Amino acid sequence: MKFRKMSEHQTETKLRLLFFATEDWYFAMHFLHFAVAAQDRGWEVVLICNTGQKGEAALKQIIAAGIKTFPVKLARTSITPIGDLKAFLKICSFIRKWQPQLIHAIALKPIIFSSVYSVLAKIPVINMMTGLGFVFTSASLKARLLQPLLSRLLRLIFANRTSRLIVLNKEDAMWAEKTFKLISGQLEILPGVGIDTNRFSPGASEKKVFTIAYVGRMLKDKGLFELIESSVLLKQKGLEFKLRLAGAPDPSNPESISEKIIEDWQNQGLCDYLGHITDIPGFLREADIMVLPSYREGMPTCILEAAAVGIPCIATDVPGCREAVMDGITGLLVPARNPGALADAINKLALDRGYRLGLGNNARNMILDKYSQQLVLAKMLRIYEDSQKVAKIHQNTAH
Numbered sequence: 001m002k003f004r005k006m007s008e009h010q011t012e013t014k015l016r017l018l019f020f021a022t023e024d025w026y027f028a029m030h031f032l033h034f035a036v037a038a039q040d041r042g043w044e045v046v047l048i049c050n051t052g053q054k055g056e057a058a059l060k061q062i063i064a065a066g067i068k069t070f071p072v073k074l075a076r077t078s079i080t081p082i083g084d085l086k087a088f089l090k091i092c093s094f095i096r097k098w099q100p101q102l103i104h105a106i107a108l109k110p111i112i113f114s115s116v117y118s119v120l121a122k123i124p125v126i127n128m129m130t131g132l133g134f135v136f137t138s139a140s141l142k143a144r145l146l147q148p149l150l151s152r153l154l155r156l157i158f159a160n161r162t163s164r165l166i167v168l169n170k171e172d173a174m175w176a177e178k179t180f181k182l183i184s185g186q187l188e189i190l191p192g193v194g195i196d197t198n199r200f201s202p203g204a205s206e207k208k209v210f211t212i213a214y215v216g217r218m219l220k221d222k223g224l225f226e227l228i229e230s231s232v233l234l235k236q237k238g239l240e241f242k243l244r245l246a247g248a249p250d251p252s253n254p255e256s257i258s259e260k261i262i263e264d265w266q267n268q269g270l271c272d273y274l275g276h277i278t279d280i281p282g283f284l285r286e287a288d289i290m291v292l293p294s295y296r297e298g299m300p301t302c303i304l305e306a307a308a309v310g311i312p313c314i315a316t317d318v319p320g321c322r323e324a325v326m327d328g329i330t331g332l333l334v335p336a337r338n339p340g341a342l343a344d345a346i347n348k349l350a351l352d353r354g355y356r357l358g359l360g361n362n363a364r365n366m367i368l369d370k371y372s373q374q375l376v377l378a379k380m381l382r383i384y385e386d387s388q389k390v391a392k393i394h395q396n397t398a399h
Helices: 008-013 024-030 032-040 057-064 081-098 108-121 133-137 141-158 170-180 224-237 259-267 280-285 301-309 339-351 353-371 373-398
Strands: 016-023 044-050 068-071 102-106 125-128 163-167 187-189 210-215 241-246 272-275 289-292 313-316 331-334
Touching (some): 032 373, 259 272, 301 313, 331 353
Parallel strands (some): 016 102
16 A cells, blocks of 8 residues: 655645554444544544455455555464564564554554554554453453553553553543552543444334344353353243344354354344444444343443433443343343343343333433544544643654
């Protein structure tokens, strides 16, 4: 890919913002509107990421939005020393040529790579942890071995006071502040990634059977095994319902559930599996409730999208979920890893239409008040603009 050489006038007036994410599909789904808003505000924007893992649609969407992309092959969840070193050197070469004044790094490996280069080149970095991820949430031996090493590394990264951290809920903020020894001004809480309340809006849909929706990746730590167990319990109670699962396995994630297991669930009549879908608003409008029995979240976008459509969510009483769901007001909270409690909560909403409609109405109002795309983008742009002072200092010293 070719980048035009900036004129002297552009160099003086236009700051350059580099987004660094793991996958094009993940960026397009959750962060593309950040890049477009920054570009509209006057930044020149480029994205570094893997491309093509889930086809060409995401990259086409990013390019259509006017965002230039620099593809790089980077293992998202595994440590591959030779591959990671090659990717790091390639990324460093690009950054040195393009000379951004600010980097927005999303997820753990981009944070580490960007922060190493930041120390070398004195470029400020905005680091975004959308959740704590496999290393900090899993009880596996691999995760337990990596946790102390990564904690020490991240403490070193945030010893660079030009590095800022964004998290998506208060509990992650308290954990990060203590773990990474952050100082005032280094930490920001963003209320999710922002929901397009025009696209995700209530709509009439005829439902002959009570319908439960799940939308997200097919991962064990999303509580899908507990959800299927609750489906078994509800069938034993005689409840007539449909459980619809939308999303795909994530083979690069250690918690991914195989297609074979999901097909077995469907063959047993425990769920309808739709796989990857593009019309998420339409899928949610066809449901009566959304369910997310996750073990931990950052700020679950699927809950907020369901709320925007006007349907309540049953979620687990864990970080992230309990900030997105107001128990008894916009939805219900149940203990994690408890299929019985989950089944009871589903049954309660199935049998009381008036109650669940009231919860759904409250949920929609909550999104409009706190989580809309307009509100989140306004805060994100303020964070970029707060960093402009540092960026301009870097720009002046670099030329």
